[in-house]
């Protein structure tokens with residue numbers, strides 16, 4: 547099934563927030579990379595859990611058993627979303643950053659002074675900070691260079707991954723520039739030296755079908771609030787990868803995967819919403835299995851988002867005084883996230899002016915602080931970022947273009 551303008555209009559009816567207006571102007575939610583809106587089905591699943599079954603896990607009574615079943619079902623749904631073999635590979639946490647700190651801490655316990663971790667200059671701090679923290683243990687952290695065109699330097703990656711590398715931590719797609727990184731190359735280089743591969747798929751997951759079986763990372767993380775779900779972090783661990791890791795855990799906590807990295811009580815209601823979000827995405831696809839429907843839906847949604855983002859990219863960069871950063875849209879391997887700067891207008895002032903017109907876009911570095919520094923944009927307040935989600939229309943993008951043109955012409 548294609549995801550055309552008709553489907554966009556249909557899907558918009560599922561998201562209650564999209565009807566919101568401010569000062570008589572409808573809000574255009576172009577802030578998806580920072581978190582997407584949620585469909586009614588997700589809201590209903592969260593409310594239903596609280597209404598009927600709010601309980602802790604592993605009890606001898608009905609609501610606890612139902613909670614266990616719901617969480618297992620949510621893990622299975624996420625496994626289908628990621629292309630994982632089973633629910634056992636899926637752990638939940640507060641958010642991606644918290645899970646990645648837990649992971650880095652556990653892996654760090656196995657490392658010795660002089661061991662190396664390779665991170666990238668393009669990544670969000672959530673996939674840099676936890677690894678940089680290992681320097682306290684004498685671990686050496688090396689950074690793959692970002693090129694001015696928004697791509698990682700593949701030759702630099704080849705140079706920096708060596709026999710001393712124990713972990714390669716790389717983003718799948720940049721939340722600042724929309725670049726899709728060459729993760730298969732990182733996997734090949736990491737495997738050749740026996741290093742673990744940790745992939746931050748937070749920005750990739752809302753825009754492309756994921757297939758961990760084909761990509762074969764040791765660990766992959768994402769966050770449901772970026773793909774129409776509640777605030778829940780997700781960790782995929784390759785079968786066997788988490789089993790013996792010395793995670794921070796209580797004596798009373800289960801040793802088995804996927805629980806051994808899940809400290810304390812999870813947000814059950816939000817997890818009910820994660821399952822509903824995955825099912826919602828699948829409802830836009832075709833196929834006999836949940837996995838088939840998810841791949842079909844994500845392929846169609848991603849293609850439509852790419853088309854709209856490409857239109858914005860082509861139009862905005864023609865405006866006098868506007869610079870668009872990162873890769874163009876000639877390849878389908880480009881996330882629909884576009885960052886620009888406008889000569890003479892600081893990004894925060896631009897975002898505030900657009901916000902007044904109901905155009906919700908972000909300014910700054912979005913925690914991709916190193917990338918913004920390397921591009922020489924930190925002192926200038928970073929960039930102005932627009933993200934396209936499944937519910938964005940060409941009319942919203944036209945409105946944004948007109949408003950950016952007005953700012954650039956001032």
Ligand SMILES: Cc1ncc(COP(=O)(O)O)c(C=O)c1O
Pocket residue numbers: 579580641642643644670672673717719720721746748749768769778779
């Ligand atoms: C690419 C990327 N990685 C990691 C994160 C952090 O995710 P979380 O908020 O779930 O910790 C974000 C959040 O914006 C992100 O965009």
